[in-house]
Amino acid sequence: xxxxxxxxxxxxxxxxxxxxxxxxxxxxxxxxxxxxxxxxxxxxxxxxxxxxxxxxxxxxxxxxxxxxxxxxxxxxxxxxxxxxxxxxxxxxxxxxxxxxxxxxxxxxxxxxxxxxxxxxxxxxxxxxxxxxxxxxxxxxxxxxxxxxxxxxxxxxxxxxxxxxxxxxxxxxxxxxxxxxxxxxxxxxxxxxxxxxxxxxxxxxxxxxxxxxxxxxxxxxxxxxxxxx
Amino acid sequence: xxxxxxxxxxxxxxxxxxxxxxxxxxxxxxxxxxxxxxxxxxxxxxxxxxxxxxxxxxxxxxxxxxxxxxxxxxxxxxxxxxxxxxxxxxxxxxxxxxxxxxxxxxxxxxxxxxxxxxxxxxxxxxxxxxxxxxxxxxxxxxxxxxxxxxxxxxxxxxxxxxxxxxxxxxxxxxxxxxxxxxxxxxxxxxxxxxxxxxxxxxxxxxxxxxxxxxxxxxxxxxxxxxxxxxxxxxxxxxxxxxxxxxxxxxxxxxxxxxxxxxxxxxxxxxxxxxxxxxxxxxxxxxxxxxxxxxxxxxxxxxxxxxxxxxxxxxxxxxxxxxxxxxxxxxxxxxxxxxxxxxxxxxxxxxxxxxxxxxxxxxxxxxxxxxxxxxxxxxxxxxxxxxxxxxxxxxxxxxxxxxxxx
Numbered sequence: 231x232x233x234x235x236x237x238x239x240x241x242x243x244x245x246x247x248x249x250x251x252x253x254x255x256x257x258x259x260x261x262x263x264x265x266x267x268x269x270x271x272x273x274x275x276x277x278x279x280x281x282x283x284x285x286x287x288x289x290x291x292x293x294x295x296x297x298x299x300x301x302x303x304x305x306x307x308x309x310x311x312x313x314x315x316x317x318x319x320x321x322x323x324x325x326x327x328x329x330x331x332x333x334x335x336x337x338x339x340x341x342x343x344x345x346x347x348x349x350x351x352x353x354x355x356x357x358x359x360x361x362x363x364x365x366x367x368x369x370x371x372x373x374x375x376x377x378x379x380x381x382x383x384x385x386x387x388x389x390x391x392x393x394x395x396x397x398x399x400x401x402x403x404x405x406x407x408x409x410x411x412x413x414x415x416x417x418x419x420x421x422x423x424x425x426x427x428x429x430x431x432x433x434x435x436x437x438x439x440x441x442x443x444x445x446x447x448x449x450x451x452x453x454x455x456x457x458x
Numbered sequence: 459x460x461x462x463x464x465x466x467x468x469x470x471x472x473x474x475x476x477x478x479x480x481x482x483x484x485x486x487x488x489x490x491x492x493x494x495x496x497x498x499x500x501x502x503x504x505x506x507x508x509x510x511x512x513x514x515x516x517x518x519x520x521x522x523x524x525x526x527x528x529x530x531x532x533x534x535x536x537x538x539x540x541x542x543x544x545x546x547x548x549x550x551x552x553x554x555x556x557x558x559x560x561x562x563x564x565x566x567x568x569x570x571x572x573x574x575x576x577x578x579x580x581x582x583x584x585x586x587x588x589x590x591x592x593x594x595x596x597x598x599x600x601x602x603x604x605x606x607x608x609x610x611x612x613x614x615x616x617x618x619x620x621x622x623x624x625x626x627x628x629x630x631x632x633x634x635x636x637x638x639x640x641x642x643x644x645x646x647x648x649x650x651x652x653x654x655x656x657x658x659x660x661x662x663x664x665x666x667x668x669x670x671x672x673x674x675x676x677x678x679x680x681x682x683x684x685x686x687x688x689x690x691x692x693x694x695x696x697x698x699x700x701x702x703x704x705x706x707x708x709x710x711x712x713x714x715x716x717x718x719x720x721x722x723x724x725x726x727x728x729x730x731x732x733x734x735x736x737x738x739x740x741x742x743x744x745x746x747x748x749x750x751x752x753x754x755x756x757x758x759x760x761x762x763x764x765x766x767x768x769x770x771x772x773x774x775x776x777x778x779x780x781x782x783x784x785x786x787x788x789x790x791x792x793x794x795x796x797x798x799x800x801x802x803x804x805x806x807x808x809x810x811x812x813x814x815x816x817x818x819x820x821x822x823x824x825x826x827x828x829x830x831x832x833x834x835x836x837x838x839x840x841x842x843x844x845x846x847x848x849x850x851x852x853x854x855x856x857x858x859x860x861x862x863x
Contacts, residue, residue, distance in 0.1 A: 354850030
């Protein structure tokens with residue numbers, strides 16, 4: 231079996247957003263304040279991407295953030311053969327999950343909001359957009375930076391449970407959840423696309439927090455990280 | 459798989475009561491615990507017929523764990539966890555399966571009502587897992603899995619993987635979810651509940667029934683003897699008609715998938731669930747013809763049950779093994795469902811019983827002939843397939859086998 235490498239990485243957080251090819255960019259003014267407040271506005275997608283995402287407006291913050299982290303990878307999953315997409319696993323890790331949607335549902339009792347009161351709904355949105363039918367998992371750690379999803383993704387890849395894996399960590403915590411739980415507001419997400427070291431292997435050119443994220447995660451999970 | 463992951467012990471608390479004997483009796487007699495519940499009567503829900511843990515049991519749980527009287531998710535999960543924990547030495551891990559953790563605490567916080575600090579912590583599923591581990595002196599890896607209605611099967615898979623990667627000598631997998639205003643109102647909003655109680659695979663089925671409870675499964679790697687006498691506790695001398703020795707079951711394979719199709723409805727062709735079953739069979743090195751019994755998801759919703767029948771036909775063709783659903787017995791216990799239904803598979807194998815489908819009267823026309831209305835006794839079940847499907851288009855399958863001699 232060939233080595234498992236990070237084929238692409240993305241990051242969205244207080245420092246900016248970007249991927250392993252472009253590095254980090256500062257947030258546009260229209261989104262900077264919202265990100266600091268832990269919000270993921272309706273306009274986020276159109277501000278960052280030229281592609282369309284008709285479902286984005288109806289999603290909760292967690293699904294929006296997860297979808298953006300995957301889109302930011304800059305990988306055209308539709309170019310993969312169907313067989314590869316069927317074997318592409320998705321592991322999500324989120325500490326606060328769909329708490330914002332839960333509170334929203336208790337306020338509105340709306341069926342369209344209830345749909346988003348499961349953290350794994352974010353995985354469903356990602357799979358629908360990219361037509362991925364591989365193994366799935368959503369882990370909820372007690373603390374930040376446990377990187378459980380990465381460990382699990384690595385296990386899947388090593389065991390042959392998946393040929394490729396998307397590993398996503400994301401949390402968006404805004405009011406009123408911040409006040410209800412006594413936590414800090416914020417938005418942070420990252421995605422890693424892991425897979426076999428195929429030729430020619432892509433080179434990554436991370437910088438700043440994205441570079442730090444990749445190095446830290448890769449060292450912990452013994453995954454090869456190839457710096458450009 | 460060279461050294462199998464073994465189900466060494468089980469514990470449960472459900473609408474039927476505390477422990478495995480009530481489950482076994484219901485399995486053998488095809489009965490259930492769905493009934494109107496005063497907690498949900500007179501409100502604007504589609505129904506108050508649910509699988510609720512009886513009030514007297516709740517009172518016992520509060521007395522048993524006085525520091526957590528207002529933390530119901532902890533009370534239920536801790537009750538089953540501690541029964542298995544006391545028999546285990548060595549490196550022990552914990553995997554928690556839940557969809558909403560202590561959702562009652564979130565309701566109280568949202569309404570501005572008093573809420574204990576413990577319950578407030580348990581709004582976050584990961585924190586509930588951490589507190590359960592701390593309270594039971596579990597120092598190995600702790601994971602919390604939350605993937606809708608397939609959480610339980612994916613938690614068992616996660617536990618098995620921890621063992622296979624030598625992260626622990628034993629893992630206890632606990633599933634828990636509560637009945638609440640939140641879930642009743644949510645499924646009412648989706649018009650998914652059967653006012654009279656669910657009728658899985660029935661021609662007149664109109665929806666599901668919700669339930670609550672907790673189940674725990676102790677997983678060990680290899681021989682059960684590595685866990686001190688756990689099996690003695692677990693598999694109590696089976697009920698009246700049991701004739702087989704108390705053998706454990708192994709988790710021989712697992713698989714999951716996403717439909718990539720719809721968030722709240724299953725794929726119409728059953729291909730996603732079939733993919734999960736294929737993966738579980740492949741991992742176990744089994745062919746469809748070797749499966750003795752399928753424990754289905756069988757919620758009682760129109761689309762789920764039809765989708766499952768299609769998925770079974772995709773895998774088994776016209777030679778579908780006996781299959782049934784226990785949602786009419788316990789209700790849909792969400793994050794606990796995969797754990798409790800796996801325990802029912804263990805009890806089925808222990809008692810040589812092909813389970814029936816409580817509350818099913820007349821099978822729908824599109825259901826395969828091997829659908830089990832009533833239990834069938836005296837049948838050896840050596841290879842069992844457990845399947846679940848859930849919101850977000852998720853599917854999961856687990857292959858269970860009696861250990862090879």
